[in-house]
Amino acid sequence: MDDTGTVVAFYLLSAITISSALGVVVVRNLIHAVVFLILSFVGVAGLYITLSADFIAVTQVLIYAGAVSVLILFAIVLTPTGDRGNQETFLRLPALLLALLVAFTLGYVAIDTDWAISDREGFQQTASVIGEALLDKYVLPFEIASVLLLVAMMGAILLVRPDSAMEGK
């Protein structure tokens, strides 16, 4: 992909995504950290568009920035005396070391491996092909994923229900 527009878009979007991810680490207010996380989700959606994955990009915005972020914000609101200062535990230095090691390892593997690159152009129709694959080749994981979502929903509701011994006293 070597036209100027895609290159500029890639560098701009990568800068936004990585700097907002660093913002999640550095900011000292938990709500600001969540807002930076939402910005990084939208940045990753932009990167998907440069990879001509339009369906995945829109799904990412819809589910991550629209729903998972709201879940995280509700969890913060429902835990009022929790630690809102976004501080680190006593394990910050080993964690930093490990994260840097993982980054260098993955980066080195990415650069050094001889990937079998194909020379196809961007995808034209992703949504219909994904839909057909979901109901044709991958129908079993699809059904299992729907059962998983149902179980997660029921589990979440059951976990936070007030105790039935408390009602009607």
Next chain:
Amino acid sequence: MSVDLEHYLIVGAILFSIGLYLALAKRNFVGVLMGIELMFNAVNLTFVAFSRFVQSPNPLDGHVFVVFVITVAAAEAATALALAVLLYRVRATINVDQIDLLKW
């Protein structure tokens, strides 16, 4: 100047390591969850980059996998946040340093 597979993989690696640091080093349980979501995003980005660039008979299988990862991530976020609220109700804190009843 062109943008190749390696560029996307490096961005994915950086995002993954930032998410890993968040998951290991944050004191608030919700902070840990934010790191996990960032790691999911990095993995999805890597999948989509591979699906775009690498030779394959069905290139869009990468996108199908990303759909499943997003689904599982949403289910896991819901469950983890329900656990966070329940934990707060029982222990009045979601500071991961203080939830240590199972320590040896």
Next chain:
Amino acid sequence: MMRLDADWYDFRDLGNTVGSLLEQIRDWGAPDWVPYVVSGLIGVLAILLWTILSVLAFIWIERRVVGLMQNRIGPNRVGPNGLLQPVADALKLLFKEPITTRDADRILFWLAPIVVFVPTIVVFAVIPFGERMVLADLNVGVLFLIAVGSLNTIAIFMAGWSSNNKYALIGAMRTIAMLISYELIQVLVLLAAVLFVGSMRLGDIVAWQADYGVWILFLQPLGVLGYIVAGAVEMNRSPTDIAEAESEIVAGYHTEYGGIKFGFFYQAEYLAGFAIAAVIVTLYMGGWTLWGLEEWVPGWLIFLGKLYGVFFIYIWSRGTLPRLRIDQLMAFAWKFLLPLSLVNVMIVGGEKLLWQEAELSSGEALPVFGVINWVMAVALIAGWAWFLGHQHQERVAHRALLTKEVGAIHFGEPAPTV
């Protein structure tokens, strides 16, 4: 559809004018990206200009119409018949001092009006105003509409939270609960509409309705009713404006906002209304086509006429219906509309399958499907409403539960240990 002459003066489709301008630029030897950027800029400027003018016009129209419906006159002082009222409103909002309260979260407080405004105007980028008048004809247009609409919840939370005001936070939480419930219904209903067309591209949906000569409004009454209700809720307008219920929680999530920041919220409310009306017109009412009239009348005029007509229905419901309570709204969404939209999707899916497998022609299939859908809609609405109302609602007075009993932690007391 063939155009008789597609020259630059063919104002039936403003895309002709822009297209000949772009060809002119290309003939002058500009590099490849210049026509692309110019067409994007022209589209963005046109959308911004049109939305601002429409909002200004509808401030006056809405207040007069609602006043007439409520048997009073409405604003008639500021200009001839009150026509300069929007100008007076805009000047007032611009010149008021935008106060930021002392304990408010300054960055989020400043950012929230912007984050509310941007998704509502980005929606117009995928709406086709004419045959060549789409800013971005995405392959996943319908999903884009839903995704961008779901970004509204974050903005409302930011506004409510950063105000550091308990009424604002209560308003924001109620609004978010309402919005995410009705988002689900929106998705299911739009899915049923997309099923008939077979494509998520808004240009394709308009072309389908023009080719088959029928609006999806007539084929899926349950869908369009569900979308009108779900869209009304997404707009935060009365009768579902518990977000800013003036009689209940001062002004909900924009209590602390004044001056031009409130102007952004005010404008975003109208823009959301126009966006929902535009989606209804495009998906259900044929968009910019009117069974062949677009050969003489410009398509974008037909589109604007339909859009303002649908928006008038929303103004009408604001002047007529009382505000709904949050528990009534939630019960309506989860117990009534969600099962109905699921049944709608199943039946529409079955019809589409039948259409394809039996290889029926559209002339014999579509009227049958329309009749089936209408009968099903009437039967389901009447039957399900009777069934839900028939259940014995036992009204027993409960003693109010103390928060301590459901496990909340009170400050200054030792935490209960397991």
